[in-house]
Amino acid sequence: MSADNPALSTAVVRAQDGDEAAFVVLYRLVQPGLLSYLRGIAGEDAEDIAAAAWREIACELPRFRGDGHGFRGWTASIARRHALGHFRLHGAAPGSPGSPWTPPAVDNIAHTLPGATLSAETAQALVARLPRAQAEAVLLRHAVRLDERAAAQVMGRPRPVVRMLARRGLRSLARLLRPDDLTQHVPRTLGEPR
Amino acid sequence: MSTDRNGDERLSGEARRRDATPPPGTPQDAGPANDLDDPSTPERTADRISAALRQQPVDDTAEQAAIAAFQSARKARDRTLSTRRLDDWRPRPQKHRWARGGAVALVTSSLLGGIAFASIGVVDTRQHNTPKTGTSHITPPAHTPREQSSPSSGPSTAPTTPSRHPGTTKDVEAHCRAYERVKNRGHALDATAWQRLIRAAGGKQHVATYCAQLTGSADTATSSPTKANKTGKGHGMPSAKAKPSKGPSSQP
Numbered sequence: 001m002s003a004d005n006p007a008l009s010t011a012v013v014r015a016q017d018g019d020e021a022a023f024v025v026l027y028r029l030v031q032p033g034l035l036s037y038l039r040g041i042a043g044e045d046a047e048d049i050a051a052a053a054w055r056e057i058a059c060e061l062p063r064f065r066g067d068g069h070g071f072r073g074w075t076a077s078i079a080r081r082h083a084l085g086h087f088r089l090h091g092a093a094p095g096s097p098g099s100p101w102t103p104p105a106v107d108n109i110a111h112t113l114p115g116a117t118l119s120a121e122t123a124q125a126l127v128a129r130l131p132r133a134q135a136e137a138v139l140l141r142h143a144v145r146l147d148e149r150a151a152a153q154v155m156g157r158p159r160p161v162v163r164m165l166a167r168r169g170l171r172s173l174a175r176l177l178r179p180d181d182l183t184q185h186v187p188r189t190l191g192e193p194r
Numbered sequence: 195m196s197t198d199r200n201g202d203e204r205l206s207g208e209a210r211r212r213d214a215t216p217p218p219g220t221p222q223d224a225g226p227a228n229d230l231d232d233p234s235t236p237e238r239t240a241d242r243i244s245a246a247l248r249q250q251p252v253d254d255t256a257e258q259a260a261i262a263a264f265q266s267a268r269k270a271r272d273r274t275l276s277t278r279r280l281d282d283w284r285p286r287p288q289k290h291r292w293a294r295g296g297a298v299a300l301v302t303s304s305l306l307g308g309i310a311f312a313s314i315g316v317v318d319t320r321q322h323n324t325p326k327t328g329t330s331h332i333t334p335p336a337h338t339p340r341e342q343s344s345p346s347s348g349p350s351t352a353p354t355t356p357s358r359h360p361g362t363t364k365d366v367e368a369h370c371r372a373y374e375r376v377k378n379r380g381h382a383l384d385a386t387a388w389q390r391l392i393r394a395a396g397g398k399q400h401v402a403t404y405c406a407q408l409t410g411s412a413d414t415a416t417s418s419p420t421k422a423n424k425t426g427k428g429h430g431m432p433s434a435k436a437k438p439s440k441g442p443s444s445q446p
Contacts, residue, residue: 035250070283118245
């Protein structure tokens with residue numbers, strides 16, 4: 001799915017043999033997407049959860065079998081497990097009414113032109129306006145850059161459901177990115193919290 | 195009536211036109227709808243979102259913490275770390291999918307083929323049965339008396355033979371009856387029907403016994419008065435046998 005998967009594959013193999021430089025390489029390749037994914041599903045606690053996830057990744061690295069793309073999926077599933085444990089300890093998931101975390105304001109998107117590049121904060125704020133399952137599917141597909149099968153495996157949902165969630169999320173994002181009707185309501189999945 | 199209909203048509207036509215005009219007439223609605231229908235828009239959105247999300251700044255302290263965890267894990271590592279199922283992210287071989295698809299295709303095709311084959315059989319038996327439907331209504335009464343009479347009367351097999359081929363037996367009986375009258379009339383016996391009868395009997399001499407067997411068996415099945423008549427005919431058969439012996443003598 002992404003061009004740096006071969007580099008990641010070799011870095012994973014060398015890091016499994018104990019190469020520290022290779023571990024730094026794979027960290028820098030994986031961490032941005034992983035952190036973006038965790039920000040989307042856990043909000044402000046993303047850094048803490050990412051730190052805990054990386055501790056486990058470093059310990060369990062010899063167990064891993066697969067290529068660079070598989071490594072992205074493996075790390076994402078570990079991060080997700082930590083995020084769910086975090087929710088269990090600290091109560092509500094982000095986006096639910098009891099959550100201390102509120103999605104950042106997106107008023108500045110009104111100035112975003114259709115062709116202009118988005119900043120990371122703006123993109124994160126846009127994704128945060130989606131229902132949680134859609135946001136997670138979009139982030140796994142386009143931030144972690146997993147394929148559909150791996151995203152479904154991480155989320156523990158059937159592939160058609162993940163495909164539908166990602167498609168709906170992208171459609172909502174496309175609607176949000178249109179400058180004329182930013183105030184448009186994002187349709188939510190039935191039974192979705194928030 | 196016709197004028198009303200015309201009026202209705204005109205009204206409905208106008209209504210249709212009224213319904214049809216707004217979408218192209220209002221660009222405010224049409225523009226966004228086209229944007230949403232355009233498949234490139236979500237893809238472009240995906241690209242933009244993906245590119246933006248990957249610009250996340252990497253925190254140095256977090257990186258150092260991860261590297262420290264890696265170092266400590268490397269020091270404390272024992273060689274017994276086995277790969278669990280959730281650690282195996284190798285791409286699954288495509289062979290399994292092909293094998294499963296092939297198995298599904300095989301099962302489906304054999305199922306459909308079996309259904310098709312069975313339906314052919316059903317059609318065939320129906321075609322064979324349809325001429326028999328007339329007789330099938332007849333056969334149950336023919337069977338039930340047989341079952342009732344079988345304990346009492348000996349010749350139980352006799353009624354079954356006419357019930358199997360009622361048409362041909364009737365024909366043969368009719369031919370037998372007519373044979374007596376026809377046999378001396380010149381070349382009448384050269385006709386195909388008579389030749390068939392003679393062939394079935396196994397020769398001109400055996401026609402009489404053959405007919406006697408047939409009519410006699412039919413008589414036992416039907417009733418006693420006809421039996422008396424037919425037995426009379428049966429007695430006449432030897433005389434009929436004697437007639438052909440006279441025939442060749444009179445013919446030359």
